[in-house]
Amino acid sequence: MTGKTIDIALDTRAESAAPARIALTRREWLKGTGILIGTLAVSSSLAMFAPSRVWALELKHLDTHQGAVLLAMTKQLYPHKTLDDAVYALAVKDLDAKAQHDAAVRKQLADGVKALDQKAPAGDWTKQSAEAQASDVAALAGTPFFETVRGTAVVSIYSSTLAYQHFGYGASEGDGGYLFKGFNHLAWLPEPPAEDSGPVPAA
Amino acid sequence: MATTQGSTRFSLDDHNVVVIIGSGAGGGTLANELAQKGIDVVVLEAGAHNTPADFKTEEWDAFHLLSWLDPRTASGSWRVARDFPHLPAWICKTVGGTTTHWAGASLRIQPHEFKARTTYGAIDGATLLDWPVTREELDPYYDRAEKKMGVTRTNGWPGLPGNNNFKVMFAGATKVGYSRCNTGHMAINSVNRDDRSHCYQRGFCFQGCRFSAKWSTLYTELPKAQATGHMELRPHSHVARIEHDAHGKVNAVLYYDAKGKLQRQRARVVAVAGNSIETPRLLLASASSRYPNGLANSSDQVGRNYMRHTTGSVYATFENKVEMFKGTTMAGIIEDEARFDPKRGFAGGYHMETISLGLPFYAAFLNPGAWGADFAHAMDAYPYTAGMWIVGEDMPRANNRITLNHDVKDQFGLPVANVNFDDHPNDEAMREHGFKQGTAVYEAAGAKTVYRVPPYPSTHNLGTARMSARAEDGVCNRFGQTHDIANLFISDGSQFTTGAGENPTLTIVTLAIRQADYIAGQMSKREI
Numbered sequence: 001m002t003g004k005t006i007d008i009a010l011d012t013r014a015e016s017a018a019p020a021r022i023a024l025t026r027r028e029w030l031k032g033t034g035i036l037i038g039t040l041a042v043s044s045s046l047a048m049f050a051p052s053r054v055w056a057l058e059l060k061h062l063d064t065h066q067g068a069v070l071l072a073m074t075k076q077l078y079p080h081k082t083l084d085d086a087v088y089a090l091a092v093k094d095l096d097a098k099a100q101h102d103a104a105v106r107k108q109l110a111d112g113v114k115a116l117d118q119k120a121p122a123g124d125w126t127k128q129s130a131e132a133q134a135s136d137v138a139a140l141a142g143t144p145f146f147e148t149v150r151g152t153a154v155v156s157i158y159s160s161t162l163a164y165q166h167f168g169y170g171a172s173e174g175d176g177g178y179l180f181k182g183f184n185h186l187a188w189l190p191e192p193p194a195e196d197s198g199p200v201p202a203a
Numbered sequence: 204m205a206t207t208q209g210s211t212r213f214s215l216d217d218h219n220v221v222v223i224i225g226s227g228a229g230g231g232t233l234a235n236e237l238a239q240k241g242i243d244v245v246v247l248e249a250g251a252h253n254t255p256a257d258f259k260t261e262e263w264d265a266f267h268l269l270s271w272l273d274p275r276t277a278s279g280s281w282r283v284a285r286d287f288p289h290l291p292a293w294i295c296k297t298v299g300g301t302t303t304h305w306a307g308a309s310l311r312i313q314p315h316e317f318k319a320r321t322t323y324g325a326i327d328g329a330t331l332l333d334w335p336v337t338r339e340e341l342d343p344y345y346d347r348a349e350k351k352m353g354v355t356r357t358n359g360w361p362g363l364p365g366n367n368n369f370k371v372m373f374a375g376a377t378k379v380g381y382s383r384c385n386t387g388h389m390a391i392n393s394v395n396r397d398d399r400s401h402c403y404q405r406g407f408c409f410q411g412c413r414f415s416a417k418w419s420t421l422y423t424e425l426p427k428a429q430a431t432g433h434m435e436l437r438p439h440s441h442v443a444r445i446e447h448d449a450h451g452k453v454n455a456v457l458y459y460d461a462k463g464k465l466q467r468q469r470a471r472v473v474a475v476a477g478n479s480i481e482t483p484r485l486l487l488a489s490a491s492s493r494y495p496n497g498l499a500n501s502s503d504q505v506g507r508n509y510m511r512h513t514t515g516s517v518y519a520t521f522e523n524k525v526e527m528f529k530g531t532t533m534a535g536i537i538e539d540e541a542r543f544d545p546k547r548g549f550a551g552g553y554h555m556e557t558i559s560l561g562l563p564f565y566a567a568f569l570n571p572g573a574w575g576a577d578f579a580h581a582m583d584a585y586p587y588t589a590g591m592w593i594v595g596e597d598m599p600r601a602n603n604r605i606t607l608n609h610d611v612k613d614q615f616g617l618p619v620a621n622v623n624f625d626d627h628p629n630d631e632a633m634r635e636h637g638f639k640q641g642t643a644v645y646e647a648a649g650a651k652t653v654y655r656v657p658p659y660p661s662t663h664n665l666g667t668a669r670m671s672a673r674a675e676d677g678v679c680n681r682f683g684q685t686h687d688i689a690n691l692f693i694s695d696g697s698q699f700t701t702g703a704g705e706n707p708t709l710t711i712v713t714l715a716i717r718q719a720d721y722i723a724g725q726m727s728k729r730e731i
Contacts, residue, residue, distance in 0.1 A: 077574045078578070079579050159563040163562060172261070176403065178405065183364075183366045188522075189371060
């Protein structure tokens with residue numbers, strides 16, 4: 001199974017010693033300037049599916065604080081109560097990649113994070129209350145910084161294997177077809193008459 | 204039957220070949236029909252030769268593999284120009300063209316729709332015309348197209364079994380009193396036939412059918428044409444210009460090959476089938492001192508009357524699961540609103556057809572640009588969601604048109620196409636009616652929340668080199684032969700005089716079959 005954005009893969013070094021970890025990037029190749037680390041909630045729909053509850057994302061061009069602010073911002077943009085931070089982190093990962101390829105984006109993100117921090121009393125927007133974060137994000141709507149984050153996040157968040165598990169989309173599970181796997185299993189409505197539907201081909 | 208590169212090769216200097224530009228529904232079908240008659244054909248396809256083994260389950264991966272992503276621009280008051288300013292159309296650049304991506308709905312245009320101007324009367328701000336052909340004349344060719352494509356509920360082939368999304372549509376349609384709702388006429392095998400499998404209900408119709416159950420020229424017309432030894436397929440061949448001789452007849456096609464090198468293929472006949480944006484772009488870009496407004500454009504109609512069907516989607520969430528992504532994308536059709544009935548407040552009719560999007564495209568298209576709690580709430584309900592697409596006749600308009608945008612260049616330095624479109628009040632009235640009826644259908648089935656979803660980038664692009672009885676009203680005659688240049692043909696949906704309320708592919712194929720007979724006749728009489 002492959003996802004567009006990331007591969008869920010065991011960190012191979014973890015097999016022997018440390019607990020397994022979801023490698024969101026290939027850390028051995030990167031000299032990241034920042035790192036985001038999180039833990040899947042015990043109740044998460046992903047916990048059963050992921051090789052480990054611990055996830056880590058290393059950043060190439062964003063520092064840890066910038067990553068944390070952008071993660072908090074994407075959570076305000078697409079607020080799903082039970083969606084794990086690991087999925088939002090994919091948006092930060094893609095923003096980091098865009099920053100890598102485009103200096104203008106790098107500056108836009110740095111300036112945007114700085115501006116958000118300035119709105120927070122202690123200069124750290126991640127410490128801002130959820131209500132204040134929501135109104136801060138709403139105030140940014142339509143700005144280029146906002147559009148960069150929103151336009152990236154709406155693709156990253158909903159186009160990953162993690163998201164497919166969470167939201168209940170079959171994705172590549174359907175590659176062999178649903179003919180014998182429930183394409184017509186809906187039973188809460190009457191069956192259409194045969195003349196308006198058609199015969200299921202024999203197995 | 205697998206498509207291969209084939210072994211037949213024609214020389215660039217061979218001036219007896221028919222050159223077809225595009226390998227989709229129009230070009231691919233025309234190529235096979237001509238090759239079967241022993242006529243030598245070179246098909247120039249701008250895209251790569253992807254096969255079903257290359258098709259992707261990931262929506263964005265499939266989109267990047269198959270779509271025409273060369274730059275285009277959009278203008279006008281339509282919402283697509285705002286939501287997708289660089290992607291006015293969602294059509295394909297790959298061998299097989301948009302027949303890799305289409306959903307398979309295969310409906311005949313209704314008799315009265317061929318007489319739109321007569322039936323609807325004069326409508327302000329619209330350039331309606333009657334087609335120079337009738338349904339009666341086309342019926343024998345529709346028969347051939349349905350047989351070729353394996354259209355369900357024709358020729359004794361059963362309908363496809365309805366999936367969950369269809370069950371929701373059917374339950375609602377029945378409750379609101381509609382009587383014409385079923386799993387439709389689909390060019391998707393409901394039984395094994397034509398050396399291809401029946402449908403396995405994957406649900407990735409828009410991303411290419413890995414089982415080849417859905418008709419596409421990629422694995423039907425094109426390999427069959429190659430097998431005759433009379434057709435050469437050249438992928439990665441981006442046509443830049445059509446040339447003509449001193450008598451004004453077209454005689455060669457200039458194209459960039461896979462290495463970006465300009466090649467000149469000589470031609471006896473040229474048939475343009477690049478879809479309704481690239482076809483007029485190419486005719487306009489081929490302007491010369493003899494044809495200063497572009498080829499076949501003495502009427503100034505090339506690029507005008509661009510139609511894209513009045514569309515919109517209705518998605519609704521339910522208490523129980525639907526899982527619309529399981530099974531065929533267009534799994535059911537309601538035909539009741541396709542009738543002519545001006546009492547509804549608009550001319551023309553529309554169909555309601557189930558549609559489904561995977562999670563990534565549902566997020567991208569539900570309400571482009573949206574964010575926040577309401578959007579997140581809609582996404583949370585994804586597996587409980589059913590969907591339908593409204594597809595109806597839109598009005599041709601003189602200023603809904605394709606022009607060359609000289610300010611933006613493509614990878615070859617050629618001016619790109621600009622797509623300008625303003626919704627006609629008739630389109631808006633029809634869309635509103637469709638939204639209301641679609642909502643009623645889903646509410647009758649127990650919907651909790653209903654979402655009206657704005658049009659996607661255009662998939663049905665029509666009318667930009669239209670057929671007309673009189674040369675001054677259009678670009679080509681009833682056989683797709685241009686009024687101005689006898690050996691230059693239009694072979695795609697650009698020919699459509701009006702849009703009608705049906706998905707266009709079946710009619711494009713029908714016209715291509717008929718055109719092949721005509722071209723063969725004209726060639727044997729040495730008229731062209």
